[in-house]
Every structure is written in structure tokens, then in C-alpha cells.
Amino acid sequence: MGAPARRSPEGATLRQITLDAHRSLNGPYTLAGALVGTLFAEAAPELVAAHDIELRAAAPALRERVPARRTTLADRLPQAERILVPAPLRTLRLANGLAEFVRDAVTGPLRLRVLNAGQADPTDTELLDVLERRVPALTIVREQHGPPHPAPVHTLGAELDRFRNEGFHHAMAEAGAALLPSLTRDGEQWWTLLHRTTTALAALDREDEARELLDHARQVGTVPKHLATAAYATAMLLVRHHDPGRRDPEEAAAWIDRAVELTSRLPDRRERAFHLSFDLNGKALVEVRRGRPEEAVRLVREAIELAERDLEPDRHPVHKLVLRANRAQLTAMRGDLEGALPDLAAAIAADPGYPDYYLDRGNLLHRLGRPEEAVADYETAMRVGPPFPEPYYNRSEVRYAQGDLPGALADLDYAIELDPGFSDAYVNRAGLLVALDEFDRARADAERDPGNPFLLSVLGQIETAQGDLVEARKAYDSALERAPRLAAAWAGRGALAFEEGDLQASVSDLTQAIELEDGAEVRFNRAYALRALGLTSRARADLLRAAELAPEDEEVRQALAGLD
Structure with missing residues (x-):
């Protein structure tokens, strides 16, 4: 009104x-x-x-x-x-x-x-x-x-479909709690609502309530198909729990094996193909969490073959493309980035309006050194769905690498505007602001989370740039206490040691950084420290490697020429 x-x-x-x-x-x-x-x-x-x-x-x-x-x-x-x-x-x-x-x-x-x-x-x-x-x-x-x-009055039908389809998880959980007691236990409507309710509870980090419902369903349920889905859901609770300390891949393996056992015995070939391929896909995630990626790949391949052989060509297309997209993730996880692209391309071709697969493919293309194609995918992801920060964050990395610092900053500003809790964007923006000499804004980002080792590393850069070497060392030391394998902190502390005149410490820290994450900048910095120590041949080797990693870098070429 x-x-x-x-x-x-x-x-x-x-x-x-x-x-x-x-x-x-x-x-x-x-x-x-x-x-x-x-x-x-x-x-x-x-x-x-x-x-x-x-x-x-x-x-x-x-x-x-x-x-x-x-x-x-x-x-x-x-x-x-x-x-x-x-x-x-x-x-x-x-x-x-x-x-x-x-x-x-x-x-x-x-x-x-x-x-x-x-x-x-x-x-x-x-x-x-x-x-x-x-x-x-x-x-x-x-x-x-x-x-x-x-109080809200819920009814079965279109209202609940809307809650489920749009991701209105609180409403779905509330409706489930209100309606489940009124339905005949072990009936189709009861099972459908129970599965929807437990899925919503899991999405809300209320796994204990979801598990309680699933355990109750097992006590009263008799339908193998639904009992299998309950076993699958229990396994997913155990491997996806929002508290990493409560994840249990081994117990999850027992539950997913139970699901596979039940769905393998379903009499209808097509129903069996759908449910069994679904469960094999879930088992693949469990195997990833158990540290068995090769077995996970085998399971997803089996699920794809089963779905393609026994499901009607025009049925369950989303299920089929999800299997292909998951195989792409596993292929990339094994280091075969090129091999992952065909499955993602197939998923995108099947559902060109779904933004997340463009994001996944863009990330692969970026890692493969194909930035223009990566940006094209990120920008398609921006267009086909409501605004979300990840494609802007990822495009900012490409723009930064190409020297477009204002464009990268604009993307990071917008990503943070969309989601102020997006911590990785603050890390990148703080580092970018240091490169732009905007130290006050950089400090504001770096100090927003005093315990974040990435932000502490950026704070070390800020203190170094502003001449406070004592505070810079404190920041880098604090970062490494929290994340001993953080290459950026080792690299920053190595550069700081060079400023302090401790060449041996500089080489030591920069070497540790290179072992963790090689890069042109850190090689360039170690070359300077090595040359100051009179180790010219080692310095030349670092510069040659830096030239391989960044062939367009003029500073590297000039430094190499200076050694001749």
C-alpha cells in the first residue's frame, strides 16, 4: 500500500x-x-x-x-x-x-x-x-x-515445487515439518516430502535434523527405492557436512554401498538405470573424499555408460549432463585439463542457460593459458543468470594478468558488492590496491580479518611499501605461523629480507616460495639476491626460468642482458 x-x-x-x-x-x-x-x-x-x-x-x-x-x-x-x-x-x-x-x-x-x-x-x-x-x-x-x-498453511503441490525449484530451503524445511506428520508414512507423498525436507535441512547446515529424519524413515520404510535414496542422502551428509571435523568418508562409504546394493536389485531396467547411476555418481564423491580419485573416475564412467545404455534418449537429460560435468571435474583433478573440456562442452550444449558450467570451463581455459576464451565464458555466465560474484572475480584475475589493473579492480569491487563475505576477493583486491599504491584502501581490506594468512601477507606488502619493515616482518611471520605452505608469504618475507640486507635469508625464503609455487616474479627476486651474493650462474638460471614463465616481461630481459 x-x-x-x-x-x-x-x-x-x-x-x-x-x-x-x-x-x-x-x-x-x-x-x-x-x-x-x-x-x-x-x-x-x-x-x-x-x-x-x-x-x-x-x-x-x-x-x-x-x-x-x-x-x-x-x-x-x-x-x-x-x-x-x-x-x-x-x-x-x-x-x-x-x-x-x-x-x-x-x-x-x-x-x-x-x-x-x-x-x-x-x-x-x-x-x-x-x-x-x-x-x-x-x-x-x-x-x-x-x-x-x-501461521502459514502449507499444501502439497505447486507451492512445494516452487520452494524446491527456487532453493527456498527455509520454507521447504518449515513446510516439511508441518506436513509430514499428516501424511501416511511410507507412502509416495511422504517419501517425496521427506527427501525434499532433508535436502533443505542439509542446505541450511542442519545436518543433525536431516539425519534424524532419515533414521526415522529407515525404521518405518519398506520401499527399496526410497530406502536407497535415504542411504544415499545419509552418505552425502557425512561427506559434505558443513563442519569438516564431522565429515566421515568411511561411514559414508558403508551407506553409499547400501544404496548401490538396493538400486542394483530394482526390477525395472530404466528405473534401475536412473537410480543406480545416481548412486554410483554419489559413490564417486565418497571415493574422492577417501583419496581414491581413480576409482571415482571409474564409477562416474560406469554411471554414464549405464545412463546412456538403459535410459530413454529423451529422458533425464539433466541427470545425464550432470554426470558428464562431474567426469570433467574428476578429469581436471587428475591434471588432464584438455581432456575435461569435451565433457563440459557437452554439458553446456545440453543446457546453455545454466551459468555454472561456463564458470567451470572458463577456469579450465584460464589454467590452459587461453584467457580470451576464458573471459568469453565468464561473461556468458554473467549474462545467462542473476548476478553472482565468481565470474567477476575470475575475470579480474585475467585482467590483472593482462595488465588491466583498473578493469581488474572494477571486477573485484563489484564481486564484493554482490557478496561482502567473499573473502578471496578481499585478498586479491588488497594486493591489487598495493600495486596501484592505494595503501589506505588496501590496509582497510587487509585488516578486516586479522587471522587470515593471505590478508596478513598483503599487510606485509603494505608495511614494506610504507617503510615499516618491523611491522612487515611481524605480518609475514604471523601469516606463516598460520599457513606454513603459503608461497606468497615466503616470497614477501624473502623480498623483505633483501630490503633489510640479509641476503642469505632472502635466498632461503625465496627458495621456499619457489618450491611451493614457481613464478616469474619470485625467480626474478631470487636472481637479484643471488647476484648480490656473487652467485652469477645461479642468478642467470633463475632469470632464464623467469623468461620462460613471462616471455613478455621487459625487466627480465634487461636483467639477463645485464649479466652478459
Whole structure:
């Protein structure tokens, strides 16, 4: 409900909107749907088109007025074949896209009064945080209470499909807790809802609750197919637990073997092929966690062969492409980057609207020294889905390597704007700001997490550049105490020792850095220290290696010429 516009003290027109966020009204994105519905009529068609995914996810009432411009293969499949469950961070992607829609749709200052903020679905709570951070023209007043509403009433069907398909995990878990006791235990609806509920709980880092439900299901269940899925889910809880200390690959192996045993005996060939290939794929992850990558590759290959032989050609396409994408990951893990590309290309060809596979292929292409192709994939990932930080972060690395420091900085700034908790982006941005002599901004990034060894290493660079060698050494020492194998910290401390005049210590630290991670810059620096010690032949060897690693580096060429 909108209030009449009035003049703000500054003379600009201040618009006021009051909305009720209580999740019992429309579930996830109750507030978002009402807000974009209020702004929709004023939004330019191209703005609507640019945010079709976000608007359709948040405001089902607008779906008929927002054509689906960007789609994935799953959007065209029956519910039973939509096997991919969105990751927990999907709602942050949606929130950022919605925030950009609001930012561009609002033409002047806007005051948003939110009633029942304390009863909002977590999707709306997250969105409010993003709006406050990213929409300067918007002032939000959160009122924890408002008109009373009855508790949410959930029903089987389209509502639960929406929760599951969009990654609304809190709502899915809440609905499962409300509905499961009302269903006949061991029936199809009960099992479907139980699996969805445990998946949502796992996504929310509530693995203990998920395990309790799965253990209960095993006590009352009799259907082999569902018992196998419960065993599979238990294995995944054990290898993916959000607390690494509670992961147990060995117990997971026992559960996944149980799943494979059950699905291997399913009488229907096609049903068996689907469930067994799914379980073999899960077993491959367990074997990776057990340190057996070759066995994992064999299992995924077997799963692919089974799916291609026994499943109908036009059925379960998402499942088939997931198997190919997983084989690509395992192939790359074994060091065969080129060999991984065909499977990723096949996955992309099958589902060109799914952004994550472009990101994976871009990373491989970057590692293979094909930066233009990598950037093309990163930029496609940016276009086909809601905004997320990883493609910008990855493109920044390519831009940095190509000498485009302003472009790299812009990408990192935007990645952090999208996700202020993206710690790796702060590390890279702090280092980049040092290269740009923006030491105050670099220090702000480096000091945001005093225990992060990567940021401590950057802090050492800052202190060195600003002439405080004592504090620089403290920073590098602290970094190495926390991460003894951090090559950047060894390299930085080695360069610092050279500044201090301790040539032997410099060579020692730089050698340790090279053993951990070879690079042109660290070879160049060790060559200088070796030459100062009179070890000219060793210095020349380092410079020759630096020239191999960075053939376009003029400083390396000049240093080599100086030794002749």
C-alpha cells in the first residue's frame, strides 16, 4: 500500500511505501513480490527483461507479464526430472538482481516501511539487507510487528515445487515439518516430502535434523527405492557436512554401498538405470573424499555408460549432463585439463542457460593459458543468470594478468558488492590496491580479518611499501605461523629480507616460495639476491626460468642482458 508523495526537507519528492512482510501472506519473497509489483508499472521493458529470472522467482503473480527470456533445461522438464537443487547462495543471487531492479526502477528517494519484519521469510530478510546496502535512494524502516496473521498453511503441490525449484530451503524445511506428520508414512507423498525436507535441512547446515529424519524413515520404510535414496542422502551428509571435523568418508562409504546394493536389485531396467547411476555418481564423491580419485573416475564412467545404455534418449537429460560435468571435474583433478573440456562442452550444449558450467570451463581455459576464451565464458555466465560474484572475480584475475589493473579492480569491487563475505576477493583486491599504491584502501581490506594468512601477507606488502619493515616482518611471520605452505608469504618475507640486507635469508625464503609455487616474479627476486651474493650462474638460471614463465616481461630481459 503506497502513501501520497510529499516533499522532503531537501526539496526532493520523497515517496513512501508501506508493505507487510509476514510470510504467512505469500511465503518466500512476500515483501519482494509486493515491492516489485508496486514498481513494475514504472519499470522500462528492457529493465524487466534484464531481470526476468529474479522477478518470476520473487513475484509469481507477475509471471504472465514477465516473459521468460533466460531459461535452463530444467525449466522445460517434468518435476520428477529436475534433480538439481539450488545451492543456498542462489537466494543471494536473486536478491542482488532484485536490488538492481529496484535501484534502476526508483526515480527518486523512497522510504519503505516494512511491517512484520520479524515474521518475514529469510528470503525477504536477506533481500532487505541487500537493498539497504545497494540502493542509495532507498530508506528502510523495519517494524518487527504489524497486523496479526495466522501461521502459514502449507499444501502439497505447486507451492512445494516452487520452494524446491527456487532453493527456498527455509520454507521447504518449515513446510516439511508441518506436513509430514499428516501424511501416511511410507507412502509416495511422504517419501517425496521427506527427501525434499532433508535436502533443505542439509542446505541450511542442519545436518543433525536431516539425519534424524532419515533414521526415522529407515525404521518405518519398506520401499527399496526410497530406502536407497535415504542411504544415499545419509552418505552425502557425512561427506559434505558443513563442519569438516564431522565429515566421515568411511561411514559414508558403508551407506553409499547400501544404496548401490538396493538400486542394483530394482526390477525395472530404466528405473534401475536412473537410480543406480545416481548412486554410483554419489559413490564417486565418497571415493574422492577417501583419496581414491581413480576409482571415482571409474564409477562416474560406469554411471554414464549405464545412463546412456538403459535410459530413454529423451529422458533425464539433466541427470545425464550432470554426470558428464562431474567426469570433467574428476578429469581436471587428475591434471588432464584438455581432456575435461569435451565433457563440459557437452554439458553446456545440453543446457546453455545454466551459468555454472561456463564458470567451470572458463577456469579450465584460464589454467590452459587461453584467457580470451576464458573471459568469453565468464561473461556468458554473467549474462545467462542473476548476478553472482565468481565470474567477476575470475575475470579480474585475467585482467590483472593482462595488465588491466583498473578493469581488474572494477571486477573485484563489484564481486564484493554482490557478496561482502567473499573473502578471496578481499585478498586479491588488497594486493591489487598495493600495486596501484592505494595503501589506505588496501590496509582497510587487509585488516578486516586479522587471522587470515593471505590478508596478513598483503599487510606485509603494505608495511614494506610504507617503510615499516618491523611491522612487515611481524605480518609475514604471523601469516606463516598460520599457513606454513603459503608461497606468497615466503616470497614477501624473502623480498623483505633483501630490503633489510640479509641476503642469505632472502635466498632461503625465496627458495621456499619457489618450491611451493614457481613464478616469474619470485625467480626474478631470487636472481637479484643471488647476484648480490656473487652467485652469477645461479642468478642467470633463475632469470632464464623467469623468461620462460613471462616471455613478455621487459625487466627480465634487461636483467639477463645485464649479466652478459
